[in-house]
Amino acid sequence: MQEAKRYSGVAMLLHWLIAVAVIVNWRIAEAAENLPREEASAIxxxxxxxxxxxxxxxxLRLAWRLVHRPPPLADTLAGWEKILARVTHTVFYVLLIGLPLGGWFAGSSFGSSIDMWGAFTIPALPVPENPELGKSVFELHGTGGKAMLILIGLHILGALKHMFIDKDxxxxxxxxFGTPRA
Structure with missing residues (x-):
């Protein structure tokens, strides 16, 4: 039986939903940056x-990936490209889990819960209130967000390299859609 060359439909859907959500979330944070406190808080x-x-x-994506193996990396990739692909995916997952958990922890350090658009509330983590710690964790969160943006840029450049230079x-x-060759 020949191995699939493309990701499953569920993996694709989760990938693109996460990608769009991350970019929108970055833009939301940027929009709030220089606003008065009350407006920034609402945003x-x-x-x-x-x-x-x-x-x-x-x-969900990680659980799906554990049950449905992703397609193997193309044989045409150089060794360094395979290593870079694995490292990049690992760092993406660390940031995609670590950034929200860090934000939740930081907000919890201020005693804040998370309102999920009025549908329900995620309670603050059971941590002592410590605004100084919360502020420090929010700063780390911002640094991690910048690292995520750099990683996204490199990921896009890599995809463009494969599309227009390697034509693989x-x-x-x-x-x-399209035809994966490798």
């Missing part, structure tokens, strides 16, 4: 809710 409540949604989607059809592995 950031969407950032927190979307962050928890990203966490849930990422856990690698991009089509994560899209429901």
């Amino acid at each position: 950031m409540s969407n950032h927190f809710a979307l962050g928890m949604t990203i966490l849930i989607l990422t856990v 059809g690698n991009l089509w592995r994560m899209l429901p």
Whole structure:
């Protein structure tokens, strides 16, 4: 039986939902940055809710990946490309889980719960209130967010390299159209 060359439809859906959610969440945080505290707080409540949604989607994606093996990396990739692909995916998962958990922990350090768009509330973690710690963790969270943006940029550049320089059809592995060759 020949191995699949592209990801499953569920893996593709989760990948693109997470990608769009991360970019929207970054834009939400940017939009709130220089606003007065009350306005920023209202906007950031969407950032927190979307962050928890990203966490849930990422856990679903990892669970799916454990049960449904992704297609193997193409034989045409150089050794360094295979290592870079594995490292990049690992760092993505660390950030996609660590950033929402860090944000939740930081907010909990202020005694804040997370309102999920009025549908329900995720309670604060059972940690002592410590605004100084919360502020420090939010700063780390911001640094992690910047690392995520850099990683996204590199990921996009890699996909473009495969599409236009290598012409190996690698991009089509994560899209429901096109022909993955490798």
